[in-house]
Amino acid sequence: MKTRAAILWEQGQDWSVEEIDLDPPQSGEVLVKLAGSGLCHSDEHVRTGDMVVPQETADMLGLKQFPMIGGHEGAGEVVEVGPGVTTLAPGDHVVLGFIPACGKCPSCAKGQSNLCDFGAFLLAGRQISDFTARHHSASGEDLGTMCLLGTFGEHTVVNEASCIKIENDIPLDKAALVGCGVTTGWGSATYAAEVQPGETVVVVGAGGIGVNAIQGAAMAGARHIVAVDPIEFKREQAMVFGATHTASSIEEATALVGEITWGANADKAIITIGVGDGNLIAPVMGLTAKGGRVVHTSVAPMEENEVQLNLFDLTLQQKQLVGSIFGSANPRYDIPRLLRMYQEGKLKLDELVTREYDLADINKGYDDMNDGNNIRGFVRY
Numbered sequence: 001m002k003t004r005a006a007i008l009w010e011q012g013q014d015w016s017v018e019e020i021d022l023d024p025p026q027s028g029e030v031l032v033k034l035a036g037s038g039l040c041h042s043d044e045h046v047r048t049g050d051m052v053v054p055q056e057t058a059d060m061l062g063l064k065q066f067p068m069i070g071g072h073e074g075a076g077e078v079v080e081v082g083p084g085v086t087t088l089a090p091g092d093h094v095v096l097g098f099i100p101a102c103g104k105c106p107s108c109a110k111g112q113s114n115l116c117d118f119g120a121f122l123l124a125g126r127q128i129s130d131f132t133a134r135h136h137s138a139s140g141e142d143l144g145t146m147c148l149l150g151t152f153g154e155h156t157v158v159n160e161a162s163c164i165k166i167e168n169d170i171p172l173d174k175a176a177l178v179g180c181g182v183t184t185g186w187g188s189a190t191y192a193a194e195v196q197p198g199e200t201v202v203v204v205g206a207g208g209i210g211v212n213a214i215q216g217a218a219m220a221g222a223r224h225i226v227a228v229d230p231i232e233f234k235r236e237q238a239m240v241f242g243a244t245h246t247a248s249s250i251e252e253a254t255a256l257v258g259e260i261t262w263g264a265n266a267d268k269a270i271i272t273i274g275v276g277d278g279n280l281i282a283p284v285m286g287l288t289a290k291g292g293r294v295v296h297t298s299v300a301p302m303e304e305n306e307v308q309l310n311l312f313d314l315t316l317q318q319k320q321l322v323g324s325i326f327g328s329a330n331p332r333y334d335i336p337r338l339l340r341m342y343q344e345g346k347l348k349l350d351e352l353v354t355r356e357y358d359l360a361d362i363n364k365g366y367d368d369m370n371d372g373n374n375i376r377g378f379v380r381y
């Protein structure tokens with residue numbers, strides 16, 4: 001079939017919205033008609049080169065990241081299923097998880113499906129069923145898909161393992177946001193930071209991921225939630241999601257946290273800035289209490305190895321620094337659970353999207369993200 005999608009032909013270029021050819025779903029795959037896609041910062045990391053597989057590695061693995069259809073935060077309706085698909089049927093509503101969950105690998109079996117072995121193929125650009133492409137440009141070139149999804153298109157073919165079935169009465173545009181940002185932020189607070197009632201939590205970077213870390217911390221019963229962001233609009237929105245205090249810089253937050261905790265400092269800190277920065281680790285560890293934990297959720301440039309970290313402080317104050325992907329959550333369990341909370345008025349999703357765009361204006365959407373105008377931008381089909 002023909003459909004429209006935003007393609008990144010090469011690192012550094014703009015998204016190009018073009019008509020593409022989409023093959024029918026093959027073994028274990030489904031064709032999904034998407035309702036829309038959130039504009040997460042991670043697609044921008046691919047465009048800028050932070051998240052581009054180095055050429056030698058790509059050659060060694062026989063992997064082709066570009067040209068690639070972007071987008072990994074979507075939801076839609078199953079239109080057709082390929083041979084062997086047993087858990088989905090046409091008409092089912094699904095959220096697309098940005099990491100597939102096979103249900104069989106050691107990580108899935110252990111209850112850590114965000115670390116599913118299929119994650120190894122996230123940037124490989126081909127279907128996990130047989131390593132060929134279903135998406136092709138008008139000129140006949142095979143197209144990869146961001147996180148095996150490619151939600152910057154009206155239709156896509158994905159593996160059954162990427163689909164999380166949800167109730168049909170949940171609005172798909174809201175459900176889409178839970179495919180990455182909501183679950184990642186919320187889980188960064190509830191699972192990765194394990195925020196406890198009465199704790200003081202600092203969230204650094206109040207974008208799409210950060211505000212969800214804030215609402216996760218609030219839901220877990222945090223006493224103080226300090227949102228740190230240089231942009232006033234983000235600090236205002238942080239309060240809507242449950243922040244109790246705001247600061248425009250780490251220095252300001254350090255003084256504030258010292259004051260409100262009588263010098264005890266923050267129990268937990270969660271880093272959700274747009275581009276991970278090794279220089280930020282030492283100051284954030286510095287405003288964290290002894291026995292405290294810093295969660296790093298931001299994506300940093302792939303080849304960045306430099307980190308400022310005081311090892312004396314780490315050891316003698318028994319602090320923890322941990323990474324987290326997909327909020328350390330189990331998407332097939334947590335996504336329906338989060339959506340139930342939305343339906344019952346306990347999780348904020350309506351407040352997340354600042355602006356909507358047509359697919360043709362996707363580059364404007366990313367300009368707005370980079371200019372700090374949006375909590376989340378959303379492309380509606």
Ligand SMILES: NC(=O)c1ccc[n+]([C@@H]2O[C@H](COP(=O)([O-])OP(=O)(O)OC[C@H]3O[C@@H](n4cnc5c(N)ncnc54)[C@H](O)[C@@H]3O)[C@@H](O)[C@H]2O)c1
Nearest residue numbers: 041042205206207208209229273274297298299324325326
């Ligand atoms: N670990 C995961 O599974 C996962 C999943 C999704 C996104 N991410 C990453 O999370 C990060 C945030 O994504 P997003 O979509 O929310 O991005 P965003 O651009 O919407 O938000 C980032 C926010 O950080 C703020 N910021 C930038 N520098 C700052 C600084 N030095 N101090 C304080 N605030 C600062 C910006 O003003 C902005 O509000 C990105 O790196 C993204 O790739 C990680």
Ligand SMILES: [Zn+2]
Nearest residue numbers: 040042180181
């Ligand atoms: Zn994302």
Ligand SMILES: [Zn+2]
Nearest residue numbers: 102105108116
């Ligand atoms: Zn698995």
